[in-house]
Amino acid sequence: MTPPVGGATEIAARVRAGELSAASVLDEALAAIEARDRELHCFNSLMGERARERATEIDRMVGAGQDPGSLAGVPVALKDNICTRAAPTTCSSRILEGWTPPYDATVVRRLAAAGALLVGKTNLDEFAMGSSTENSATGPTRNPWDTSRVPGGSSGGSAAAVAAGMVPVALGSDTGGSIRQPAALCGVVGVKPTYGVVSRYGLVAFASSLDQIGPFALTVADAAAVLEAIAGHDEMDSTSLERAAPRCSEVLDDGADGLRVGVVSDFLADASPDCASAVRSAAEVLAAAGAKVDDVALPELLHGLSAYYLIAPAEASSNLARYDGVRYGLRVDAPDVETMNARTRAAGFGAEVKRRVMLGTYVLSAGYYDAYYAQAQRVRTIVARAFARAYGHFDVLLAPTTPSVAFAFGAKTDDPLEMYLADLFTIPTNLAGHPAMSVPFALGEAGLPVGVQVLAPALGEREMFRAAAVVEAGAPPGVRGPVGTRSAR
Amino acid sequence: MSGSGTPAGAPARAGEAGVEGYEIVVGLEVHCELATATKLFCGCTNAFGAVSNTHVCPVCLGLPGSLPVLNRRAVELAIRIGRALHCEVRPSTFHRKNYFYPDMPKDYQISQYDEPINVDGYLELPGGLRVGIERAHIEEDTGKTTHVGGGGRIHDADYSLVDYNRAGVPLVEIVSRPDVRGAEQARAYVSELRAVLVASGASDGRMEEGSLRVDANVSVRPLGSDVLGTRCEVKNLNSLRSLGRAIEHEAARQVALVESGGRVVQETRHWNEAEGRTSSMRSKEEANDYRYFSEPDLVPLVPDADLVERATAGMPLMPAARRKRVAALVGDALGGEAGASDQVATVVDLGLDDLVVAAVGLGADPSLALRRAANEAAQRPEEARRLDATAFADLLGLEVTGKLSSTQAKTVLAELLEHGGEPEEIARRLGYEALSSDELAGVVDDVIAAHPAEWERFLGGESKVAQLLTGQVMKATKGRANGRTVAEALDARRG
Ligand SMILES: [Zn+2]
Numbered sequence: 003m004t005p006p007v008g009g010a011t012e013i014a015a016r017v018r019a020g021e022l023s024a025a026s027v028l029d030e031a032l033a034a035i036e037a038r039d040r041e042l043h044c045f046n047s048l049m050g051e052r053a054r055e056r057a058t059e060i061d062r063m064v065g066a067g068q069d070p071g072s073l074a075g076v077p078v079a080l081k082d083n084i085c086t087r088a089a090p091t092t093c094s095s096r097i098l099e100g101w102t103p104p105y106d107a108t109v110v111r112r113l114a115a116a117g118a119l120l121v122g123k124t125n126l127d128e129f130a131m132g133s134s135t136e137n138s139a140t141g142p143t144r145n146p147w148d149t150s151r152v153p154g155g156s157s158g159g160s161a162a163a164v165a166a167g168m169v170p171v172a173l174g175s176d177t178g179g180s181i182r183q184p185a186a187l188c189g190v191v192g193v194k195p196t197y198g199v200v201s202r203y204g205l206v207a208f209a210s211s212l213d214q215i216g217p218f219a220l221t222v223a224d225a226a227a228v229l230e231a232i233a234g235h236d237e238m239d240s241t242s243l244e245r246a247a248p249r250c251s252e253v254l255d256d257g258a259d260g261l262r263v264g265v266v267s268d269f270l271a272d273a274s275p276d277c278a279s280a281v282r283s284a285a286e287v288l289a290a291a292g293a294k295v296d297d298v299a300l301p302e303l304l305h306g307l308s309a310y311y312l313i314a315p316a317e318a319s320s321n322l323a324r325y326d327g328v329r330y331g332l333r334v335d336a337p338d339v340e341t342m343n344a345r346t347r348a349a350g351f352g353a354e355v356k357r358r359v360m361l362g363t364y365v366l367s368a369g370y371y372d373a374y375y376a377q378a379q380r381v382r383t384i385v386a387r388a389f390a391r392a393y394g395h396f397d398v399l400l401a402p403t404t405p406s407v408a409f410a411f412g413a414k415t416d417d418p419l420e421m422y423l424a425d426l427f428t429i430p431t432n433l434a435g436h437p438a439m440s441v442p443f444a445l446g447e448a449g450l451p452v453g454v455q456v457l458a459p460a461l462g463e464r465e466m467f468r469a470a471a472v473v474e475a476g477a478p479p480g481v482r483g484p485v486g487t488r489s490a491r
Numbered sequence: 492m493s494g495s496g497t498p499a500g501a502p503a504r505a506g507e508a509g510v511e512g513y514e515i516v517v518g519l520e521v522h523c524e525l526a527t528a529t530k531l532f533c534g535c536t537n538a539f540g541a542v543s544n545t546h547v548c549p550v551c552l553g554l555p556g557s558l559p560v561l562n563r564r565a566v567e568l569a570i571r572i573g574r575a576l577h578c579e580v581r582p583s584t585f586h587r588k589n590y591f592y593p594d595m596p597k598d599y600q601i602s603q604y605d606e607p608i609n610v611d612g613y614l615e616l617p618g619g620l621r622v623g624i625e626r627a628h629i630e631e632d633t634g635k636t637t638h639v640g641g642g643g644r645i646h647d648a649d650y651s652l653v654d655y656n657r658a659g660v661p662l663v664e665i666v667s668r669p670d671v672r673g674a675e676q677a678r679a680y681v682s683e684l685r686a687v688l689v690a691s692g693a694s695d696g697r698m699e700e701g702s703l704r705v706d707a708n709v710s711v712r713p714l715g716s717d718v719l720g721t722r723c724e725v726k727n728l729n730s731l732r733s734l735g736r737a738i739e740h741e742a743a744r745q746v747a748l749v750e751s752g753g754r755v756v757q758e759t760r761h762w763n764e765a766e767g768r769t770s771s772m773r774s775k776e777e778a779n780d781y782r783y784f785s786e787p788d789l790v791p792l793v794p795d796a797d798l799v800e801r802a803t804a805g806m807p808l809m810p811a812a813r814r815k816r817v818a819a820l821v822g823d824a825l826g827g828e829a830g831a832s833d834q835v836a837t838v839v840d841l842g843l844d845d846l847v848v849a850a851v852g853l854g855a856d857p858s859l860a861l862r863r864a865a866n867e868a869a870q871r872p873e874e875a876r877r878l879d880a881t882a883f884a885d886l887l888g889l890e891v892t893g894k895l896s897s898t899q900a901k902t903v904l905a906e907l908l909e910h911g912g913e914p915e916e917i918a919r920r921l922g923y924e925a926l927s928s929d930e931l932a933g934v935v936d937d938v939i940a941a942h943p944a945e946w947e948r949f950l951g952g953e954s955k956v957a958q959l960l961t962g963q964v965m966k967a968t969k970g971r972a973n974g975r976t977v978a979e980a981l982d983a984r985r986g
Binding site: 083084085091093098101103104105107202203204205206207209210211237238239240241316317319320323324326328329330338339340343363366367368371375 | 549552553554555556557558559560561587589591593596597598599645646651653780782783784787788789790
């Protein structure tokens, strides 16, 4: 079946030209959601009414000869950890029950200013902690390629919504791979920008030094268009870089001639054969396009996983302290305030969140800080140095996004460490603050999509998109969404 | 002792109740609310006394997704404080101090930890003692909790109300070295620090509104010992009076404990002003492990030379420097004069030092200028700060040259303070025109003629009779005569 919604850049171009009404685009998106979300559960909530008002306004502007913006009439889904006035922001957690933010995240304001239609909030692993979207208080999201399998996570709702053709683009957040991993598992493009390129203001924090918002899209070009709309300095975020959004759309036709591409050989050994061979094939595509391709050994990157699972929980333990029942969200009453805090948190947080809060509290504790947190920060520096060494010789790196294709529900839920390994290839990028993106490139085991990851140094988005566009063009047909819902095979 | 090289100061004053044979050692932690227009990390108004929870936003309420942005003005004021306290102003970072408390919106406080912006300074007290300043760092204030019912403490209250207007107000915490000895010096330190904070423009200095909040680390040791005793931190000191009383009480408690063979336990103690005693605050709060770690939402604060220069531009002289300036003016002549340093401190406290300096610059007698400023002008400091220095200098000139008696000069000064004007003009209006020497001679002769017995005693060397005779002359001239001139006239007639 052909999903009703086309690509973002195509929609925007036709809406701006007056050939297509934003209202009709929205209707199609909402109809697709209506038709398929009961089964897939991509969305926690919809903002249809507000989106309809915006669509009417955009059509009126076009009629009046005004330009509603680069994403005019493009339906966008937002991961439900991005604050919106128009809908509750739950982080898929019970603890935020009943809370609607009194403000919009910077990315929400920028999307609206670009003419996008914000259609709903998508499911995630609670507070973005997970790799399968199974850790959600609202229930799991299903992978449209195979509904017996996970969509990946934590931004599983956004990835699946784009893969299922409900929306052409969506936003997620990536702390250790939470955009790229579900993008790979759902056969869509997912981009984690350089830390500081997209404002975090209004993104509910998981691990502040690692979190970054980025787009999901069906194509590399659409991802570039969304990134251009949301990126750029924001004075509300002190870690926001003082520079304009990278103009990645400009380089999509530049080809790979002369591009120096390093294939991270250490990762290939730890990936399943289908994921590893996709990287080799993508490298051949780049080489054929004139890139200079070589292997690079970066064994230090594999230590990133351990460092990440100390640093991210440490920050999370502090970021999630505010959910104490005093000001908003869930409150479980008790005779005194400490008991109220404890009961609220016991009832409001799921098991994985509790696990990470306890882990993080532990590693920051007096007597353990040096052995764990401080040591992890040293490893973080080592990872950054390894990347720096590689980028002395290469413009971009090529690696698998995930160790395997989408796995079945419950396959890793009993073993957190097994689940954590799903982020092995994506985490080093977050630790270094670099950009990376996943591009659908092959069908692997059971005909499921396989993503190839393109990595770049800080602010290397243009080179990254250049390479990604070449990889995308060289991919065989049928490797990416939109895909009609299929059940287990 | 500290390694700051500051003088240790005198032992606690003799006779302080219950601490004979011991030295009281005090270190002070002063939280100063910065007088910025807005809060430390958001644009909310920083003001005292507004309706609860009206000066709040997503950032200072710590709503999910909000982020802090450092207030530039708060940094500038922190740098002014650092400079005023002779600190090194250095690159610094922010940390999170994690603990659960309902008046902390994020359940962590953003504070500077191991890399504060100001380190290693000192504060010079009016007596010349230098108290070392370990650090003066930036942090955010918490909200304010009111426990309703029960004993007004969190655990027995019926319910609690939280006002977040104060949450995120910028603070600088100034931590002294344990260089203070006893209650009196502690009061002098806080009073001087308050003056410095006000002079630097960093604070309004209002202790009663909580703009300045003082905690005292108190320990005792046998006189002559150079080992620090175990300290207790005393909280809830809302005035200079409570500070002094609390230190005296706490020191006496520790001495009694030591004398009876006990040991002081390091703990936080609460000062109860009504009961006049400290009590242990040992609670769950005490057992906190704050799990400090670097605040990932903020970037390092690296004040470059430009920022420091901009921050300290136009910063006035601090009280200690102003005292030195006045003292230098009046010079050695005044060195031995009793009360001179008190007078210097008074004019600086009241902001009358500029008047004294200006009048001396116009030729006024330094010692007289200081005395009149510290004694008479000080009665009406508001008006005195507005007094024209030329008029003040002219008045002092009239007194020095004997054209006005000191009594007359004080009356003219009072008139000047109230209505302004020219001193000579005022003196004329009051009929203080100096008597002609002929007129005076006539009056003196009349008085001698009218008091022959007294005159004989005066001639016999009974000098106190001179006062009576002078008084009669003054009476006859309705105070227009200059006392000194009259005395001279009487002496001249004695031959
Ligand atoms: Zn605020």
